[in-house]
Amino acid sequence: MNLCILGAGAWGTAMAIYLTKRGHVVTLCPRRMDHALELSSERKNLDYLPQVEFPSDLQIGREVGPALMEADYVFFACPSHALRTTSETAAVHLSTSPRLKGALALCKGLEPKTNKYAHEVMSEALGDVKCGYLTGPSHALELAEGKPAAMCLAINSPEDQTKVLQEAISSSTLRIYRSEDQIGAAIGGTLKNVYAIAVGISDGLCLGDNARAALITRCLNEMIELGVHLGGKKDTFIGLSGVGDLIATCAGEWSRNRTFGQAIASGKTASEIIEAQNTVVEGYWATECFYEKSAKSGATAPVLDQVHRILYQGSDPRAAVIELMARDLKAEG
Known part of the structure; x- marks a missing residue:
């Protein structure tokens, strides 16, 4: 699969490293251009996850549009308070992202003031794109280092499509369970x-x-x-x-x-x-x-x-x- 991760904190970085090692084409897209340049040159995230070097084929995106263009799924790894802005930025490029099947929130919080859940915020911004979560006990460093873990995938996609995504994310070190309870x-x-x-x-x-x-x-x-x-x-x-x-x-x-x-x-x-x-x-x-x-x-x-x-x-x-x-x-x- 071609996967895009918007947000390059510890958890977004760890997920990008894991999914790249899993064999997917992954683009990690930081919020700031200077951070993108640093990640590209250092090949590690010195600010948030300095212990783990990037796989050689992990791509660093400098702009959201090109990162989404070939993506099958987009993962939002930004803070909850920035989710709407980040989703709206992604929404601008939906017309040039024909393969996009769904969006997953990696953040764990509600939108301040509106108190809306992440899947509600993403749905309002992204329209018909299927939205949900990849969530559960998740220490970023352990995932990046390949230690065993298990998580829950909750998305409103058709069951056959969700099973394909579940299989694609799962590996010998990360077991994914499905849920319909967003x-x-x-x-x-x-x-x-x-x-x-x-x-x-x-x-x-x-x-x-x-x-x-x-x-x-x-x-x-x-x-x-x-x-x-x-x-x-x-x-x-x-x-x-x-x-x-x-x-x-x-x-x-x-x-x-x-x-x-x-x-x-x-x-x-x-x-x-x-x-x-x-x-x-x-x-x-x-x-x-x-x-x-x-x-x-x-x-x-x-x-x-x-x-x-x-x-x-x-x-x-x-x-x-x-x-x-x-x-x-x-x-x-």
């Missing part, structure tokens, strides 16, 4: 970032392994309840795009959202942390989006509510722990 895949992949912040706060406060285990368990329960309430399917949340991604993001030392939570626990403010780094913490923006979605739908999400209070209202993390522990007792479930 909403569930979107929710699981985004909410896990919020809960990773919560776990990071717990770890930063040195609350211990018992607290961490209890918190992750209740976060999963909350993800399922809120996700089903918002239109996802329960089975999705006990799969790779739900509990799988939750475990990886809450436990991984590499997790931006978990380390963000740890920094919050140390006394830093969200704005201080965000201004000091060049990578996106999707969970920060997702917290506000899902807080608004939850409130509007009438759902109950106590962990989400407390993370929102800490990040957006300046609440003391230790006070949040006390409030969660003091909630009315109930049966588990």
Whole structure:
């Protein structure tokens, strides 16, 4: 297949390296021209994934139009807040991209202010192009290094076309499962970032392994309840795009959202942390989006509510722990 990846952060770069090694014709297209020139000359991504050299046949695109011209699928690896702009840029070139069958979001977040899911944003920009997700537990460096992983492919293409794509992406190091639940895949992949912040706060406060285990368990329960309430399917949340991604993001030392939570626990403010780094913490923006979605739908999400209070209202993390522990007792479930 001919594949185009728009966005050259760690995850977009890792996916480009993996798919090239899988035998596909891949063009990695950064947002900035100077970054494209650097990638072309260095043959590695010094800013986001310096440990792995590019395969010799990985192409670097300097413009979106030529990168899309022969593409069968386009992968959006930009931050969620930039997805609409990036999709609209791609849409300009649809008339000269006759082979394009679909678009997959690699980002895990909602659009700020509109609170729309990634597949909704892409569909609005790309019209009749089939849209969906490639999501699940996904540490960029491990994928690029060829370590074993499994992910979920959720796209609204005809089943036979989805199976062809599933087979094309799968390999001896990456197993792909299909799903028709785009909403569930979107929710699981985004909410896990919020809960990773919560776990990071717990770890930063040195609350211990018992607290961490209890918190992750209740976060999963909350993800399922809120996700089903918002239109996802329960089975999705006990799969790779739900509990799988939750475990990886809450436990991984590499997790931006978990380390963000740890920094919050140390006394830093969200704005201080965000201004000091060049990578996106999707969970920060997702917290506000899902807080608004939850409130509007009438759902109950106590962990989400407390993370929102800490990040957006300046609440003391230790006070949040006390409030969660003091909630009315109930049966588990």
